[in-house]
Amino acid sequence: MKKYKIVLLSGDGIGPEISEVSKKVIKKLSKNHNFDIEIIEELFGGIAYEKYGSPAPDKTLDQCKKSDAVLLACVGDIKYDSLARELRPESGLLKLRSALNLFANIRPVKIRKSLLDASTLKKEIVEHVDLIVVRELIGGIYFGKPRGHITDTKIPKAFNTMVYDSAEIERITEIAIKIANQRNKKICSVDKSNVLEVSQLWRDTVLNITSKDKNISLSNMYVDNAAMQLVRDPGQFDVILTSNLFGDILSDLAAMLTGSIGMLPSASLNNDGPGVFEPVHGSAPDIAGKNIANPIAMLLSASMMLKIGLNEEEAAENLETAIDKVLSKGFRTADLADRSSEVLSCSEIGDKIMDEI
Ligand code: NAD
Numbered sequence: 001m002k003k004y005k006i007v008l009l010s011g012d013g014i015g016p017e018i019s020e021v022s023k024k025v026i027k028k029l030s031k032n033h034n035f036d037i038e039i040i041e042e043l044f045g046g047i048a049y050e051k052y053g054s055p056a057p058d059k060t061l062d063q064c065k066k067s068d069a070v071l072l073a074c075v076g077d078i079k080y081d082s083l084a085r086e087l088r089p090e091s092g093l094l095k096l097r098s099a100l101n102l103f104a105n106i107r108p109v110k111i112r113k114s115l116l117d118a119s120t121l122k123k124e125i126v127e128h129v130d131l132i133v134v135r136e137l138i139g140g141i142y143f144g145k146p147r148g149h150i151t152d153t154k155i156p157k158a159f160n161t162m163v164y165d166s167a168e169i170e171r172i173t174e175i176a177i178k179i180a181n182q183r184n185k186k187i188c189s190v191d192k193s194n195v196l197e198v199s200q201l202w203r204d205t206v207l208n209i210t211s212k213d214k215n216i217s218l219s220n221m222y223v224d225n226a227a228m229q230l231v232r233d234p235g236q237f238d239v240i241l242t243s244n245l246f247g248d249i250l251s252d253l254a255a256m257l258t259g260s261i262g263m264l265p266s267a268s269l270n271n272d273g274p275g276v277f278e279p280v281h282g283s284a285p286d287i288a289g290k291n292i293a294n295p296i297a298m299l300l301s302a303s304m305m306l307k308i309g310l311n312e313e314e315a316a317e318n319l320e321t322a323i324d325k326v327l328s329k330g331f332r333t334a335d336l337a338d339r340s341s342e343v344l345s346c347s348e349i350g351d352k353i354m355d356e357i
Pocket of ligand 1: 014073074075076077078090093261262278279280281282283284285286287292293294295297335
């Protein structure tokens with residue numbers, strides 16, 4: 001029997017609620033598909049800061065490094081916003097990404113037929129949406145140096161640096177090519193090369209690498225136009241390749257095409273070693289503790305973990321089919337509900353999905 005060791009980071013806010021559902025589902029899938037999975041739970045985010053004074057304690061990072069995959073819920077809360085930047089939960093995310101060298105973030109955005117009405121856009125605009133955002137995750141402006149505050153001026157100033165070298169752009173482009181080759185072979189690279197030197201290097205490097213694969217059709221788009229096109233005609237996109245900052249913004253925009261941020265999974269990967277699989281959403285402090293969060297983004301992240309991280313493709317498909325069946329029967333969490341749906345709590349929709357596995 002195959003054996004896996006995964007680390008579960010429940011984090012903050014709605015994290016523990018959606019993690020509880022995920023744990024049960026993964027255990028059931030492992031029984032049904034004959035593999036053994038050890039789930040090691042570690043503290044991460046605000047809760048880790050409370051106990052260890054760090055949002056990403058060494059013990060947590062060590063366990064993650066030794067695992068086959070990491071399943072992360074979400075971190076953050078307004079009460080940590082006044083902490084020094086390196087102590088905030090969100091800094092823990094950056095530390096984890098750096099520690100595991102997770103340079104590629106993959107965010108699939110696919111409209112599920114049963115949820116066509118949940119989108120804020122018209123049905124005919126979103127019905128053919130099936131795209132993947134490939135975002136560079138450990139470079140660019142979030143990590144660039146120098147950065148900081150200048151206080152010895154008349155008025156306060158602050159600055160950050162958006163920097164990439166061509167090797168960083170090459171390796172993320174190669175990931176995008178790999179993914180595009182499994183799909184429609186179309187890559188749209190998003191940048192701001194009309195204004196930024198770093199984007200010009202991005203554009204030149206992407207062109208150089210993609211031109212070596214004759215199957216790939218490459219287009220380029222400025223980020224402002226890409227934001228507009230994602231709302232005007234999102235069905236035109238197959239693989240969107242972009243940098244850390246632009247990918248952060250565009251993938252949340254793309255998230256809303258599906259109706260709720262509670263439906264979107266992601267995977268953060270490197271070329272070897274464990275990946276981190278996590279929902280796109282944050283810790284939703286406004287609904288935390290009420291058992292009303294949508295656990296599906298985390299379950300779809302678990303499905304990506306099974307498929308990409310553990311090579312348990314059948315279990316992943318079983319889970320996705322179970323989710324589709326529950327949605328097509330009209331069961332919804334509050335974030336997705338319309339007049340015709342039956343609104344269930346986080347744990348209740350989890351139980352319905354368990355029944356379909
Ligand atoms: P958020 O994603 O937490 O919430 C945005 C809105 O979406 C809220 O109205 C929330 O209730 C709703 N929502 C999110 N997930 C949901 C779900 N599963 N089911 C139903 N509704 C859901 O974003 P925010 O409010 O900007 O940030 C809250 C905290 O989360 C902040 O501290 C932020 O820094 C942090 N954050 C963490 C991550 C992460 O852990 N990867 C990502 C984004 C934000």
